[in-house]
Amino acid sequence: MGKDQLSERFQGMVESRVEPLSRVLLRSLFKAFTRLFLWSILSIQMLFAADHPAEDMELFLELIVNDVSTGHVALIDYKKPYYYIDTGDLKETPILFEYLEDQTKGTIVTLNASDDVSVRYNEEWQQLYITVPTQWLPRQSIGYGSRETVESYTSFGAIVNYDLYASKPRHNSGSLNSWGEFRLFGDYGTISHSGVYNHYFGSESYQKNRYTRYDTYWQYSDEDKLYTLTVGDLITRPLVWSNAARLGGIQFSHNFKLRPDLITYPLPEFSGEVGLPSTVDLIINGSNYQSSNINPGPFDITDVTHLSGAGEAVVVTTDALGRTVSINVPFYVTSRLLRENLMDYTLSVGTLRQHYGQKNFSYSRYAIDGSMRYGVNDHLTVEFHSELATSLTLVGAGFVTNIGRIGDLNAALTLTNYKNRTGTQLYLGYNYLHPKFNFLASYIRRSSDYRDISSIDSEYGVVPESLQFTFSIPTERYGSYSIGFFSNQYQYEEGKRRSNTFSLGWNKSLGEYGNVSAYINHHNNSDNRWSAALQWTIPLDNDYGQVSVAANRNDSKNDSTSVYYSRSIPSDGGFGWNLNYKNNRSNADYYNAALKWRNPNIEMQGGMYGSSGDYTYWSDLSGSLVAMDGELFMANRIYDSFVLLSADGVSDVPVLYENNVIGRTNQKGYYLVPQVPSYYDAKYEIDGLEIPVNLNVPELEKRISVKANSGYVLKFPVEKINPVTLTLVDEASDYIPVGSYIETDHGEESYVGWDGAVYFEHLQAINQLTVYLPDGERCSLEVELKADDESDKSAEANILDLGEFRCHKGGYNED
Known part of the structure; x- marks a missing residue:
């Protein structure tokens, strides 16, 4: 597209x-005028009609409640001036029975015994109009955003994601970095392992070849109970006012992401x-x-x-x-609140991991990390957090509340005890979002003795104080403006030092002429107080990418001007590129060039960067290998989930994902969809118009959801049929009338078309056909499929034409 x-x-x-x-109001006025016109005609007609029967009688009348037909006809016993109805009939109406209990004796209800009820009889239409107060009717709920819960699936299989990156600087040794991730998944969860192997080559290389392990874990999720269990390497789930840490152990968490249909705020x-x-x-x-x-x-x-x-x-x-x-x-x-009585929690138990990305198995002291959030009501959510480790105890509590309609406030206080020294942390946060402007602020203050599990083994400790303000104004005519102030205090051996940054930004869309952005930053760093940048990005026609020109200036006199030309790889594959030239005032000019190419199986990149005479050349190859359903497939890198679509062995069939054609099945009838969001019920289709006519696909589209970090084999069963046509004539050689019904002795049905044409898909070797004619008569014939009939099959249409057959009354005969 x-x-x-x-x-x-x-x-x-x-x-x-x-x-x-304005369009809504015009449509409402038109609807109102139409209804008023129709209501006036009905009112005039009813004006001359009797409101009640002339005498006592029993009537079968359609019940109309507050001018809405119930579609129910009830026996009404009219005894002047009251109308009596059975409770069973009354319950077929929307009227809440509790309001008429006082007018009920046994199973009979006196409809108009109360002054709140008005009853009118329409003799012409045989209807009984009942008018009751609106509170007597059931409350209707109109839910615009609700979604139906969809079950998620997974199949047994394995994935190997890989990324091979090679680089060679001109004056240094080269290297080959081979990153890989292995996943084994099925009904019992997912096992994952990732790492990178670094290989160095060249006589000047002083580094050793080595393999670095990143993460190894098993994970299982239950969508019904909304929990995720992780065993192995993990990251704790922090609150806004706590910090994350890497552990080796067990984590049990409530996980709302398993149900995208749930709205938690x-x-x-x-x-x-x-x-x-x-x-x-x-x-x-x-x-x-x-x-x-x-x-x-x-x-x-x-x-x-x-x-x-x-x-x-x-x-x-x-x-x-x-x-x-x-x-x-x-x-x-605000999404920071939880709905009333909704709870979110996480608990992690294990040992702290150190030197991540440097050492494979470096674990230190034990640690426990737990957090919980609970929606007290729709305006208040309370939060609790606790950590335990060797010589460390931490407890914290906070809350989130909306201050009427002027924003939401988040506050928390944390107390720690590390080696018998008490520390504190205070957090305050405020957000206000409005269509015309946004304002966000946060403040954190920590005492010098404050420690948590993320900083307990760090030589740098924690940031003692942090203050942030951001203010933005989006305007349609003049663009978007943003102001930010960021202040952090750091602890050094010589004392505390504060870093302040003030930022002013502007962004404006120019439509077909692209986008212009600018920013100015001020730092309290004596070496580089001011910096500014201006950039103009221009999209090119015919999918030729975009061009950007930028200028940067700062106090350190390291000014630069750059030109950037890029084209992203199209979603269905092809070529992309990056070209960049940067002119530096104080340093050598910088060059960067890269060419990219991707098809459904792999993605390749290559290029160079650096200054004149000191270039680094590089190349990259990435993708994935998938073992599933007894087959091995190549695909682009799979970050989350995927679907392996099977057309039951039929090749070259177009595959559609969310109504867009994304490819065709291979020679074995498979197509792998690599980028599928987990727990999203996407629509998958195969194009039945390009399936041979001798094949029948009962179901051409399906909606399924896939579990996280796994895959699913989505099968579209295909059954082989034997499509044939024949022409039926009667004993006088006239065509059998159009619309005549035909039934075979094995239960297949069909109808006669123009010129006696008949179509079947499941005829057997010998078939007895009975034709039911429009005049009530019937005739019969026998159709035999011979072995050499296959030679009469059209190579293009793949339909066998059996020729003309005569239908006889009274027996099976073939002409």
Whole structure:
């Protein structure tokens, strides 16, 4: 899909999702006028109709509740002036029975015994109109963002991801770095191991060849109970105000990522009630979000997703009489809160890992790390964190709350005891997101004796104090502005030193002319206080990539001007490149060039970088090997999950992923989809139009979800059929009438088309056919498939034409 097509498609998606407010109001007025016109005609007709029967009688009437048909016909006993109905019939209506219990004797309910109920009889249409207060009707829930829970799958298999990188500087020895990841997965989880082998070559090389292990672990997840168990090398899951650490051990965590359909943070709910059938329009920040038709009664609009920060919603209801009511509801949404009674937790037990990426098995003291978050209500979430290690105890508690509609506040206090010395940490955080501006701030202060498991073995300790402010203003006409202030205090042998950075940024889209950005930074570093940069990125037509020009300036007089030309590899494969020239005021000019190429099996890159006379040349080869379903496949590097699609041995069949053609099956009928988000129910299809006609695929599309770090064999069963056509005539050699029904003795059915043409897919060697003619008569014939009939099969259409057969009344005969 080209850039223009993608732009048009995205524009269409936005226009279909976000509708201007003026168009919403015009549509509502048109609906209101139409309903008012129809209601007026109905009212005039009902004006001259009797509201009640002329005498006592029993009637079978359709029940209409608050002008909405229930589709139920009930026996109504009318004894002037009351209407009596059985409780079983009443329960077929939306009226809540609890409000009519006082008017019930046995199984009979007196409908109009209460002044709150109005009953009207329509003799012409044989209907009974019942009008009750809206609170007597059930509450309706309109959920726009809810998704159906989808089960995730995995198959048994193995993956080897690899990345081979070779480099050779002009004046130094070269090296070959071979990174690899091995995964074995199935119903009982995933085993993963990763590492890199460094090989150095050249007479001037002083480094030794070595293998460095990164991570080895087994992981299992349960989507029903929402937990993940990891055994081996792991990283603890920190809170906003705690730090992560690497352990070798066991981790048990609650994992919401296993269910993308779950919304963990509170969303605004909008309520109201209508007395007549109505349309509800939900307008978010001036744009139409969704429209729904509702029945009379109270209603709630829930699960309004894709909201963040402050905003305003307008709920517009238009009833059948055209009356419109609008309610303005301001809201503030933050994902940092948990919904009421929702809990998130993690517990890690093991030994601290040191020298990661340098030593293969360097573990020190034992450590325990645990965190928990709980939604007390939709406005308050409490947080707890604790760590235990040799000579260390840490406990902390905090909370997150939304301050009305002016942002969310996060605060926490942590106490530590390390070697009988007490330390503290105070954290404060505040966020406010608004369509017109955003503001974020955080502050951390730690005492000199503060330690946690991430810093207990570090010679540098922790940052004593950190302060951050960011403020941004997006404008449609003048671009986006951002201001930031970052201050960190560090502890050195000679004392504490503070590093302050002030940043001012600007970014503006120029449409087809690209994008312009600029920034200015000020540091309190005496060597380089000021730095500034200006960059203009210009997209080129016809998918030729983009060109960027940039200028940088700073106090150290290391000014530079650079030109950058790049093209990304297309999603379906091909060539890409990078070309960069940088002119430095104080240093030698810098050059960088790279060429990239990718197909469905591998990705290759190569190039050079450096200054004149001191270039480094490099090359890279990456991809993956997949062993699955008894076969071995090559593919691009698989970061998360994948799907191996099987067309049951049929080759060269187009494969579609989310309605886009991504490739064709190989000679054995397989196609590997390498980049699939885990736990996402994606749609996979095969194009049935390009499958030979002698094959039948009962199901051409499927939706499945794949577990994390694994793969699944998605099979599309294919059954072989024997497509044949024949022409049927009667005893007078006239074509059998169109539409005549045909049945074989083994149960296959068909119909006669124009000129007596008939199509079958499962005829056997000898077949007895019975034809049921439109006039009620029937005739019969016998069709025999001979071995040499295969020679009459069209090579292009692959359909066998058996010729003309005569259908006889009274017996099986072949002409």
